[in-house]
Amino acid sequence: MNAFIEQALLPFQFPFMISAFVITVLIAVPMAMLSCFLVLRGWSLMGDAISHAVLPGIVIAYVINIPLAIGAFVAGMACALLTGFVNDNSRVKEDTVMGVVFSGMFGLGLVLYVAIPTDVHLDHILFGDMLGVSLRDIAETAAVALTCAAFVGLKWRDLLVHGFDEQHARAIGLPVNFLHYGLLAAVSLAVVGALKAVGIILAIAFLVAPGAIGFLAARRFPAMLAIAVTTTLASSVAGIYLAFFLDSAPAPTIVLLMSAIFVLAFVRRMQITRAASFEARTARDNLSP
Numbered sequence: 001m002n003a004f005i006e007q008a009l010l011p012f013q014f015p016f017m018i019s020a021f022v023i024t025v026l027i028a029v030p031m032a033m034l035s036c037f038l039v040l041r042g043w044s045l046m047g048d049a050i051s052h053a054v055l056p057g058i059v060i061a062y063v064i065n066i067p068l069a070i071g072a073f074v075a076g077m078a079c080a081l082l083t084g085f086v087n088d089n090s091r092v093k094e095d096t097v098m099g100v101v102f103s104g105m106f107g108l109g110l111v112l113y114v115a116i117p118t119d120v121h122l123d124h125i126l127f128g129d130m131l132g133v134s135l136r137d138i139a140e141t142a143a144v145a146l147t148c149a150a151f152v153g154l155k156w157r158d159l160l161v162h163g164f165d166e167q168h169a170r171a172i173g174l175p176v177n178f179l180h181y182g183l184l185a186a187v188s189l190a191v192v193g194a195l196k197a198v199g200i201i202l203a204i205a206f207l208v209a210p211g212a213i214g215f216l217a218a219r220r221f222p223a224m225l226a227i228a229v230t231t232t233l234a235s236s237v238a239g240i241y242l243a244f245f246l247d248s249a250p251a252p253t254i255v256l257l258m259s260a261i262f263v264l265a266f267v268r269r270m271q272i273t274r275a276a277s278f279e280a281r282t283a284r285d286n287l288s289p
Contacts, residue, residue, distance in 0.1 A: 010244070019131075019135075021236075023138050023141050024236045024250075025237065028206065030148035030152065031203070031206040033225060033229060034186055034187055035208060036224055037152075037159050037160075037163055037211070038208070039215050040160075040163045041163045044211075047191075048102060049079055050079055050102070050188050051204050054200060055200060056112055057076070058125060063116055073189060077185060078105075127202060130197050130240070147186075148190050151186050158179055161174060162176060205254075210229070210231060210232045210258070213227060213262050214228035216266055236254050239255075
């Protein structure tokens with residue numbers, strides 16, 4: 001029994017594993033919260049776009065010798081603003097605009113990365129390096145997480161009204177532009193915070209899956225938010241823990257767990273819908289003469 005407990009607690013005996021748990025949990029909370037608003041607004045592709053668009057900013061930041069996080073944030077915001085400008089001044093639909101902009105910026109980032117000699121590992125940018133984070137990385141991620149969580153925590157009611165009906169939000173005097181661009185800035189910041197933890201590409205899952213799971217499992221927004229955060233935290237901790245024993249990459253393992261939870265939530269919602277439909281037909285048949 002003692003040997004089993006010792007084996008089960010083995011991952012917690014390594015400092016690099018503790019750092020991986022800490023940095024992933026830190027960024028998981030704000031990304032899960034933002035995911036709920038992105039799903040409600042139909043902006044899931046925006047998270048995808050910003051996640052890809054930060055790559056050229058990272059390369060340029062490396063060239064001019066400024067913190068990579070600054071370059072990533074500026075590139076993410078540039079992507080969001082460019083998407084909004086093209087969408088407002090053309091007949092092309094927003095999802096099409098986002099697809100063109102994010103793919104173009106991601107391609108630019110790859111070209112710059114190949115053309116400019118660097119010692120930055122592209123794999124670490126794309127897929128994260130949570131097992132190699134430093135205390136400075138954890139501190140930066142904590143600052144980003146606190147900023148994003150504070151914005152959502154203080155403005156979640158306004159963001160909710162804005163997400164459901166922008167015209168109503170404008171009519172009752174809410175700062176629509178501030179909420180719009182504030183949400184985009186928070187998403188960009190969250191992606192920056194996720195660079196070390198899960199990387200650019202897998203950050204997409206953190207910005208989509210939690211909100212989708214919460215949307216399927218709940219009918220009220222506070223419950224949706226709680227489910228999204230809880231499932232993301234559970235998936236993060238369990239994914240890193242399992243990756244240690246499976247000798248797999250932690251970030252993809254986390255994403256696989258979240259995908260499995262989404263499938264379970266989807267199946268459960270289908271069962272509930274079918275049961276409700278059956279009860280409604282039964283009640284109608286009983287009332288028939």
